Amino acid sequence: MVTKRRAGRPPEAYLPLPPATFHILVALADGELHGYAIMKGVAARSEGTVRLGPGTLYGSLKRLLEARLVEEGGERADPERGDERRRYYRLTPLGLSVVRAEARRLDAMVRAARRKKLIGVRPA
Amino acid sequence: MSAERIYRLLLRAYPPDFRAEYGREMVLVFRDQCRESDVRTVGFWARVLCDVARSAPALRAEAWRARMSDSTRTLEVIMKLAAVLTVLVGLFGVLNAVVEWVAGSKGAIDGRYVIAVVLGGFASVLLLGAGVAILLETRWGRQPARLAPFASLVSMAAAGLLFPWMSIFSQLVGFGLPVALLIALYWPRKPSWGSTP
Numbered sequence: 001m002v003t004k005r006r007a008g009r010p011p012e013a014y015l016p017l018p019p020a021t022f023h024i025l026v027a028l029a030d031g032e033l034h035g036y037a038i039m040k041g042v043a044a045r046s047e048g049t050v051r052l053g054p055g056t057l058y059g060s061l062k063r064l065l066e067a068r069l070v071e072e073g074g075e076r077a078d079p080e081r082g083d084e085r086r087r088y089y090r091l092t093p094l095g096l097s098v099v100r101a102e103a104r105r106l107d108a109m110v111r112a113a114r115r116k117k118l119i120g121v122r123p124a
Numbered sequence: 125m126s127a128e129r130i131y132r133l134l135l136r137a138y139p140p141d142f143r144a145e146y147g148r149e150m151v152l153v154f155r156d157q158c159r160e161s162d163v164r165t166v167g168f169w170a171r172v173l174c175d176v177a178r179s180a181p182a183l184r185a186e187a188w189r190a191r192m193s194d195s196t197r198t199l200e201v202i203m204k205l206a207a208v209l210t211v212l213v214g215l216f217g218v219l220n221a222v223v224e225w226v227a228g229s230k231g232a233i234d235g236r237y238v239i240a241v242v243l244g245g246f247a248s249v250l251l252l253g254a255g256v257a258i259l260l261e262t263r264w265g266r267q268p269a270r271l272a273p274f275a276s277l278v279s280m281a282a283a284g285l286l287f288p289w290m291s292i293f294s295q296l297v298g299f300g301l302p303v304a305l306l307i308a309l310y311w312p313r314k315p316s317w318g319s320t321p
Contacts, residue, residue, distance in 0.1 A: 035153045036153045036156040039153065052175075053171060053172065053174070053175025053178075054149075054153040054154055054175065055176050055180060055183075058142075058146040058149060058150055059142075059179045059183050062142065062145070062183075084152055086149070086152060087149055
């Protein structure tokens with residue numbers, strides 16, 4: 001769980017990230033998004049294996065805002081989804097560093113698993 | 125009852141502050157979900173309920189922890205003010221013991237008088253030490269803070285025996301109040317000063 005931490009901490013201090021948090025940060029790496037666009041992005045990227053509900057999504061966003069990994073980018077209507085004004089969210093420079101650090105960590109783990117032939121080979 | 129109305133009822137599971145901040149956005153997202161899913165299926169509502177059951181208790185617990193942290197900070201401020209008061213009471217007690225001793229030494233001094241002044245002076249020094257120790261928060265300062273309530277209790281008992289004319293109320297105000305104050309000050313609690321939640 002991401003909690004508020006002291007300013008000036010290295011991005012590695014926030015790791016490991018919960019899966020939902022990592023998916024949200026990866027979705028926001030594309031640019032400013034509103035809640036439903038984040039949900040759709042996460043579902044599409046994970047091929048439907050990760051489905052965030054509104055409670056999980058906004059609970060995670062609240063923690064990310066408190067930890068200053070994400071910031072609000074203002075309210076405006078999404079032309080594709082009607083006239084209702086929606087709050088947009090975007091990554092902060094710290095959030096970008098944290099998601100990069102988590103991606104590197106996961107990449108190192110995957111490479112280690114591959115070296116041990118746990119993935120990337122067909123089961124006999 | 126419409127799906128949105130049911131969801132608005134489910135939102136009551138979340139803390140009020142969270143609902144005020146994100147409730148409208150959550151309803152908008154739910155509305156989007158309803159547009160793109162079949163709300164008449166059990167699977168849809170199972171996912172909704174699962175999401176609420178997973179996220180609401182955690183957010184409630186976080187809100188409760190935040191409230192507790194705020195009240196701990198308020199208590200710390202009250203305790204600091206009480207420590208300042210304790211220092212003042214201690215200073216006043218020490219000065220009073222000196223004045224009493226100077227005044228008493230001009231005439232004949234009996235044993236009871238000496239014990240009373242020494243006990244009063246001793247308790248006042250400990251009160252002063254305890255107050256300073258709590259304000260400065262040093263490790264060595266814990267010892268006078270530990271001794272002060274005991275010394276105040278002894279003074280209270282001695283005052284009751286030596287000066288039976290003193291009312292219980294005076295004893296409580298003069299000695300009992302510092303005892304209660306010091307017990308409250310010394311009560312173990314998690315320090316929160318200077319820490320980031």
